[in-house]
Amino acid sequence: MEFDFTSLPERDRYRLLSSFVAPRPIALVTTVSPDGVPNAAPMSFFNVFSQEPPILILGIQTRPDGSVKDTVNNLDASGSFCVNMVDMDLANAMTICGISYEPDVDEIATAGLNMTPATQIDGGWIAESPCAMECKVAQIIRYERRIIVLGEVVQMHVRDTCLDDEGRYVRPENYQPIARLHADNYITSDRQFELKAPDQPPAGLKRKDAP
Numbered sequence: 128m129e130f131d132f133t134s135l136p137e138r139d140r141y142r143l144l145s146s147f148v149a150p151r152p153i154a155l156v157t158t159v160s161p162d163g164v165p166n167a168a169p170m171s172f173f174n175v176f177s178q179e180p181p182i183l184i185l186g187i188q189t190r191p192d193g194s195v196k197d198t199v200n201n202l203d204a205s206g207s208f209c210v211n212m213v214d215m216d217l218a219n220a221m222t223i224c225g226i227s228y229e230p231d232v233d234e235i236a237t238a239g240l241n242m243t244p245a246t247q248i249d250g251g252w253i254a255e256s257p258c259a260m261e262c263k264v265a266q267i268i269r270y271e272r273r274i275i276v277l278g279e280v281v282q283m284h285v286r287d288t289c290l291d292d293e294g295r296y297v298r299p300e301n302y303q304p305i306a307r308l309h310a311d312n313y314i315t316s317d318r319q320f321e322l323k324a325p326d327q328p329p330a331g332l333k334r335k336d337a338p
């Protein structure tokens with residue numbers, strides 16, 4: 128099947144793009160409002176794009192009525208946000224945070240979660256998350272109805288059991304983030320495998336870095 132994106136309605140574009148560019152990791156984004164109300168919202172238009180500088184990117188849509196989501200208002204005002212990674216234990220709470228509430232609702236408490244005060248930014252991170260990254264807003268790009276947020280990571284919190292004793296490599300049996308597939312379908316990373324490039328290139332080809 129072929130789809131001409133220059134004439135495809137937005138709903139179809141969303142359905143196709145989000146179904147096929149998958150699985151997408153989920154950032155449970157915590158922010159704090161100017162009145163001090165904690166907020167949490169899942170975002171799967173999310174990924175890491177650089178380690179130097181350490182940049183995470185979020186793609187946030189305006190609501191169907193054109194209004195801006197609380198997450199955007201909060202991170203715009205405070206200049207910071209925190210990305211909390213989501214595993215199976217956090218999955219149900221994450222969906223509760225995905226419901227649209229009035230800005231004065233503490234979504235973290237509503238979802239039965241707990242906040243740990245952040246180290247370098249306002250607000251906090253979710254104590255139940257296996258990994259949380261405190262970010263300072265580096266840039267906000269307003270592109271039609273999409274708001275693209277670049278955040279620079281300033282502090283990372285990792286649950287001890289998710290890393291080896293040296294704090295270098297992840298323990299795959301202990302860190303198993305979930306990711307979004309299509310519609311309400313998700314996947315967990317409990318079938319991980321190692322895949323290495325062959326030692327030798329295919330016959331007749333030389334490695335570019337070979338002496």
Ligand SMILES: Cc1cc2nc3c(=O)[nH]c(=O)nc-3n(C[C@H](O)[C@H](O)[C@H](O)COP(=O)(O)O)c2cc1C
Nearest residue numbers: 168169170171172186187188196197198225226227
């Ligand atoms: C798994 C999941 C992923 C989502 N990803 C996004 C996203 O990438 N961008 C977005 O604008 N909304 C996304 N949403 C919807 C927001 O989480 C939802 O609109 C939320 O109510 C916004 O909350 P806020 O107004 O407190 O910021 C997602 C929802 C779920 C459940």
